Amino acid sequence: MKVNRRILTLLFSLMAVLQGYAQTVYTTPSFLRSPSQWADSVFNAMTPDERIAQLIMVAGYSNRTPVYEDSLVNLVKQYKLGGVVFFQGGPVRQARLTNRLQAVSSVPLFIAMDAEWGLAMRLDSTVRYPYQMTLGAMQGHDDLIYRMGVDFARQARRLGVQINFAPVADVNNNPNNPVINFRSFGEDKEAVVRKSLAYMKGMQDNFILTSIKHFPGHGDTGTDSHYDLPVITHNRTRLDSLEIYPFKKLVEAGATGVMVAHLSIPALDTTRNRPSTLSPAIVTGLLKDELGFQGLIFSDAMNMKGLTKFYPAGLADRLGLEAGMDVLEFTEDVGRAIAEVKKAIEEGRLTQASINARCLKVLKAKAWAGLNQYKPINLKNLTADLNQPVSELINRRLTEASLTILKNDRDLLPLRDLDTLRIASVSVEADRPTVFQQMAGNYTQIDHFTLSSRSADSTIAQVQNALKNYNLVLVGVHLNNIRPGARYGMQNRTAELVQNLAATGKAVVAVFGNAYALDKLPGLEQARAIVTSYQPWAYGEDLSAQLIFGAVGAEGKLPVTVNERYRRGAGIPTQSIGRLKYTIPEEVGVDSKLLTQKVDSIVNAGIAIKAFPGGVVQMAKDGKVIFRKAYGKHTYEGNEPTRLDDLFDMASVTKISTSTPALMRLVDEGKFDVNKTMADYMPGYKKSNKANLVWRDVLTHQAGLKAWIPFWMETKNTDGTFKPNTFATTRSRRYPIEVTDSLFLFRKYPDYIYEQIKNSPVSGKKEYVYSDLSFYLYPKIVKRLTKMDFEDYLKKTFYRPLGATTLTFNPRRFYPLERIVPTERDSLFRKTLIHGRVHDEGGAMLDGLSGHAGLFGTANDLMKLTQMYLQKGYYGGEQYISPATLAEFTRYQFPESGSRRGLGFEKPSFKYSGNAPRSASPDSFGHSGFTGTFTWIDPTYNLTYVFLSNRVYPTRNNNKISQLNIRQEVGDALYKAIRRSTPLAL
Incomplete structure (x- = not known):
């Protein structure tokens, strides 16, 4: 048909x-x-x-x-x-x-x-x-x-x-x-x-x-x-x-x-x-x-x-x-x-x-x-x-997903190799340090400047001249209006200021304003990198800084065509390189109100009963800092409030922040073996009673070493005066080691300290006795194996690349006393307030530098190190320590004998004793410090926690912080908040 x-x-x-x-x-x-x-x-x-x-x-x-x-x-x-x-x-x-x-x-x-x-x-x-x-x-x-x-x-x-x-x-x-x-x-x-x-x-x-x-x-x-x-x-x-x-x-x-x-x-x-x-x-x-x-x-x-x-x-x-x-x-x-x-x-x-x-x-x-x-x-x-945390979390997520990189010369972003960068930041059209600058400052040492169209020519010239000392300049362009009728917030000289900064050839420019404003910034393309967050608000500034340092990645693309150079769809993706991200607890499913109330109640109660004058608490989960808060004051009677960027004496937290990471790195390099003996790395010990002590035993405090030696007491006569050839009241070539402003140690006295350690008795029992003595020796071992001074090695190998630039010995060299929290009023040895110098007497007699005490720093910088541990030795795009070595150092070494020690690290007791948060997993590790410091890392819960205080002010005889387990209880507040977490469906 x-x-x-x-x-x-x-x-x-x-x-x-x-x-x-x-x-x-x-x-x-x-x-x-x-x-x-x-x-x-x-x-x-x-x-x-x-x-x-x-x-x-x-x-x-x-x-x-x-x-x-x-x-x-x-x-x-x-x-x-x-x-x-x-x-x-x-x-x-x-x-x-x-x-x-x-x-x-x-x-x-x-x-x-x-x-x-x-x-x-x-x-x-x-x-x-x-x-x-x-x-x-x-x-x-x-x-x-x-x-x-x-x-x-x-x-x-x-x-x-x-x-x-x-x-x-x-x-x-x-x-x-x-x-x-x-x-x-x-x-x-x-x-x-x-x-x-x-x-x-x-x-x-x-x-x-x-x-x-x-x-x-x-x-x-x-x-x-x-x-x-x-x-x-x-x-x-x-x-x-x-x-x-x-x-x-x-x-x-x-x-x-x-x-x-x-x-x-x-x-x-x-x-x-x-x-x-x-x-x-x-x-x-x-x-x-x-x-x-x-x-x-x-x-x-x-x-x-x-x-x-x-x-x-x-x-x-x-x-x-x-x-x-x-x-x-x-x-x-x-x-x-x-x-x-x-x-x-x-x-x-x-x-x-x-x-x-x-x-x-x-x-x-x-x-x-x-x-x-x-x-x-x-x-x-x-x-x-109306103002619930969920709204802030939504805003953070939306802002982060929109961040757009329009230029990234030679993959400059995210910034790596922080130790090679001398960074300044300049906020254009800002009268004071901005959110962008404050957040960027969390990642490394940055010197901040502000300029506006109202700045005098002389001020602009001074800033331009100062920038010659830096090889990277972060430029924040703060346009305070998004409307075209207001010229997008462009002031008379905004474009000129930005153009001159971009022309230095070392600028990363972040534009906080309407995307169309890019067309009003001639010469912007000369910048090494360009980031836009599309509007002037704090979330964009905050997260743009985190993007630049690799805590978050970029995936945004221009939704409009601005001009021939910046067309719709432009956007260069980047990924996170494992640096700490700063956010709110809700991003990891934790109730911020619950966590804050609990931590506040514990810490404020501790301050109220004078367990410590003040402190800083910082917590991170899943690589995200979700809690940072400073409490109290530097002293009970003073008016100096504790701040987040204050430096604290870490005391024995120094052990896992200096000696232990150095040893782990040397293990990776094949230069140190924990199964060898003290004589293997200290030739002068070959004929001592410590020659055959195995480092694994030493690092787990079961080698029989004496707990401690009160070196300073050896300098005293029975009437309280100092013995000859010990101290002088003024500095000289013979007495160069500054213990206080008016107390200087004989230049050869440290040799006597090391001799006392060498000749100290060794117990025949292989049992746990916490001992500082071996940690006095690690700076010498590190120098012998690396040909570098201990502090130089630590700063070059870890601290500067991590951006943990406040971690240092003898902080008075670099920071004003107002930023350093004092410790004890020493009435026995130094007869003065210990402020900006190591609290530990033995460390003080070694010119403030030892492997057991003497490290100072902020909670934030200490957390960069502990986060690196949590991330199996990786941070900021660099592998500092191998996962295998970290796993070895942080495991129980002799659990069969009841020992709770790793290699250098503390671990939870098998029967709770308060050395760790009660909820800590067996995989966790950390350390406490005599001055009132504490840090804990838990891979099971993917968390790290730092507590810094000066509980020894005004006297070490006050031990309420330990009697009440305050540091551990604060850590437990984080565990409890995590267990009660209900992740938001975002």
């Missing part, structure tokens, strides 16, 4: 059309999917005028006078309006006013906000999310944008808000757009759809009505509709393929609301100067009929010049409803608007039936949003409830 070919062609064409139609599934907005008895009941009780009033929303402000608030209340009460759109104010003030307004309204009001980037767009003391351009830089991670929508919904419901006029679904393909710009996700229409949908769904899935905007597309205009009527000259094909495209997709996905913009679009409506808001062809013909939208159609604000320039208040409101609008936002003259609508009904331009249908739709939306069970807003803890 033959079939006509033309008929077959027509059939196939019809099938293709039908198939395409079937694939376009228009989702009915959720609030219309089921009947509402409440809406029907309320509707039936209304008068025709009240039904008109339900379609009107007026503006509200919570930062104005009581007289204004009374007038707003009276307006709502008089006309029985449908809702209020809130603008500037504060959360508690807005909540109070909302409660007043709802109390006088016979039908619960819609409370709406134009809060595209969170409540903080309008209210103080609330959460601000990234601008949509920032989110546009993210590659994937739409789940995070959804979670942002969920979090906004949580806050909105708590504040009594049911509508957010967001997201912006405009495709921003015009760099000169004065109004959309940073409010758009970018110029890729598919990305705009994906990201808008995620934000929209996050809110709608949690019963917040959204209003996608600005239909039919406000992205490609150079005119701000707040001030004039923009004209969009594109033809219908272009509009359908680009401007309208996101709205079509979001309508199909079930958008609950659409906001129509004030635009003149001749391709859609040829009426001269008619805004799209008032256009039946656009609102009804295109949005309702062609796109099939059934939800709420909102006007853009009815006070904008794009509308009022040609249509006065009242008339414009009427024409908006005639065009097909459902809700008029920001009506300026309510009485006139209602009168005009009633007149239109009388004249047949509007029907009461159409008003009724829209009113019923509004009431159904109110019921869906929960207003059918309206309750006043509870003001108690409102601000705290």
Whole structure:
């Protein structure tokens, strides 16, 4: 049987059309999917005028006078309006006013906000999310944008808000757009759809009505509709393929609301100067009929010049409803608007039936949003409830995912080999050190400078001259405005300052501002690396610094084309290189409130009972620093508060921070073997009683060495005076070793100390006796094996590459005393306050440098070392110690005999004795220090913990810190918080 070919062609064409139609599934907005008895009941009780009033929303402000608030209340009460759109104010003030307004309204009001980037767009003391351009830089991670929508919904419901006029679904393909710009996700229409949908769904899935905007597309205009009527000259094909495209997709996905913009679009409506808001062809013909939208159609604000320039208040409101609008936002003259609508009904331009249908739709939306069970807003803890840690975590994740590297000369970022870098930072357009500088300073020693357009020429010249001493300059460009009308925050000399810094050939420039500002910075391309975080805010500064140092990676790409050099899609990826990341506890699933309260209570109780004057606690989990806090003061009676960057005397923590890492490195290099004897590495011991002592036994404190020797007592006569050839009160070549400002040790006396160690007795029993003596010897062994002085070796091999630059002996050489926490008022030996010098007497007599005591540093720098241990010897892109050697040194060496020691390290007792946190795993290790210091590393829980204090002030006889297990209890607070953790689904 033959079939006509033309008929077959027509059939196939019809099938293709039908198939395409079937694939376009228009989702009915959720609030219309089921009947509402409440809406029907309320509707039936209304008068025709009240039904008109339900379609009107007026503006509200919570930062104005009581007289204004009374007038707003009276307006709502008089006309029985449908809702209020809130603008500037504060959360508690807005909540109070909302409660007043709802109390006088016979039908619960819609409370709406134009809060595209969170409540903080309008209210103080609330959460601000990234601008949509920032989110546009993210590659994937739409789940995070959804979670942002969920979090906004949580806050909105708590504040009594049911509508957010967001997201912006405009495709921003015009760099000169004065109004959309940073409010758009970018110029890729598919990305705009994906990201808008995620934000929209996050809110709608949690019963917040959204209003996608600005239909039919406000992205490609150079005119701000707040001030004039923009004209969009594109033809219908272009509009359908680009401007309208996101709205079509979001309508199909079930958008609950659409906001129509004030635009003149001749391709859609040829009426001269008619805004799209008032256009039946656009609102009804295109949005309702062609796109099939059934939800709420909102006007853009009815006070904008794009509308009022040609249509006065009242008339414009009427024409908006005639065009097909459902809700008029920001009506300026309510009485006139209602009168005009009633007149239109009388004249047949509007029907009461159409008003009724829209009113019923509004009431159904109110019921869906929960207003059918309206309750006043509870003001108690409102601000705290709105500002939850989850919001900060979301902001951190969103910011991190958006960070974009636009240039990375020779893979400079992330920075490696910190020991080769002399780094300065310059914040441009800043009056004081910035968040960017403060965070960068956590990674290594950086000297900070600030410059602004107001800086004197002489100041600028001084900074430029100083920068000659550095081989890397971190430049933060702090643009304090994101709007094109404000030149993106560019001051008169901003570009010149940045250009000169980039021209040094050693600059890494981080721009904290609108991406389009890159076009206003000529010469920026001369920088070695360029990072942008798209907006001026603390999260961008914080995480850009962490990106530069490799704590986080870069994966963002430009969402817009700035110019020929910086085009959409530009972005160079990098990865983390294992440096500490600084964040909040919630990022690892820990409740910050729970952890902080517990740690605070333990530490503050310790200070209250004078277990120690002050201290610093730092904790990390999964390579992320989640807790850093300084407590108390340097002394009980003083006024110097303890600070995070204070240096403490580490005491015996020195053992695992100096001697032990040095030995591990030497083991890796085949220069040291723990199974050999003391005589093997100390030829002078071959004829001593220690010649055959095995280092494994020595390092586990079971070689029979004497616990300690009070070397300083050997210098005293029975009457308390010093013996001849021991000390002098002034420095000289004969007495060069400074013990105090007025006490100097004989130059050869250290030889006598080492001789005493050599000749000290050795017990015949192989049992655990904690001994300092071998740790006096490791500096000599290290020097013999490496040909380097002990401190030089440590700094070159570990501290400087780690960025742990405060770890040092004799810190008075490098730091002012105000940064160094004092220890004891020594009444027996040195007769003075020990401040900036090693507390241990033996260490003091060795010029402050020993393998058992004498290391000073900050908690943060000590943690870099302990984190390296936790990461199996890896940190910052470098393998310092092999995993095998670390595993060997940190395991129980002789568990069969009940020994709790590793090689140099303490480990948990087999029967709890308080030497470790109670919850510590058998894999964990660490050490405590006599001055009140403590650190613990636990691979099982992937944590490291540092506690620094000066419990020996004013006297070592105070041992409450150990009696109460304060350091261990603080560590246990971290374990407990981890066990109770509930990771957030981000």
